[in-house]
Amino acid sequence: RLGVLHVGQRIEEQADFEKIYKNAWADNANACAKQYAGTGALKTDYTRQRTQWGLIMDGWNSLIRYYKNNFSDGFRQDAIDLFLGNYSVDEVEHASPLHVKKDWKFLALPIIMVVAFSMCIICLLMAGETWTETLAYVLFWGSASFGTFAIILYNGKDFVDAPKLVQKEKMD
Numbered sequence: 001r002l003g004v005l006h007v008g009q010r011i012e013e014q015a016d017f018e019k020i021y022k023n024a025w026a027d028n029a030n031a032c033a034k035q036y037a038g039t040g041a042l043k044t045d046y047t048r049q050r051t052q053w054g055l056i057m058d059g060w061n062s063l064i065r066y067y068k069n070n071f072s073d074g075f076r077q078d079a080i081d082l083f084l085g086n087y088s089v090d091e092v093e094h095a096s097p098l099h100v101k102k103d104w105k106f107l108a109l110p111i112i113m114v115v116a117f118s119m120c121i122i123c124l125l126m127a128g129e130t131w132t133e134t135l136a137y138v139l140f141w142g143s144a145s146f147g148t149f150a151i152i153l154y155n156g157k158d159f160v161d162a163p164k165l166v167q168k169e170k171m172d
Contacts, residue, residue, distance in 0.1 A: 077163035116145035
């Protein structure tokens with residue numbers, strides 16, 4: 001009807017057109033997903049052609065999305081709430097609700113956990129002179145990484161980057 005094909009031509013016979021169409025479709029999906037989720041779309045290689053690399057990239061994008069959604073995306077929701085009118089700025093209010101001072105633990109604890117876990121792995125890979133020495137180092141660094149992980153889990157809600165402009169009723 002649009003005049004893309006001549007009379008008698010079939011879409012199934014147009015391999016070049018199908019490839020261009022599928023690539024445009026996948027590129028559009030990537031653009032929309034980057035705006036909404038912060039990463040490219042998942043499963044676009046199904047549209048193009050499924051590969052092992054596409055499977056790995058889907059896993060990577062899923063990890064990045066998990067991190068962004070939980071620890072660095074509150075400002076996006078705040079922007080959406082402002083844009084849609086779900087939150088209105090009070091002209092009388094002098095302090096910005098967006099600026100919340102973070103405690104030292106938000107930076108220190110994740111760094112300590114990563115360093116302790118890395119040291120535990122290094123101690124496993126580079127064995128000491130005796131097995132007891134290696135075991136002592138692994139137990140020390142393993143307990144340090146587990147301990148900081150437990151503290152982070154216990155204070156989990158404090159580490160999440162929640163939107164700051166939502167009304168209190170909506171958060172409960």
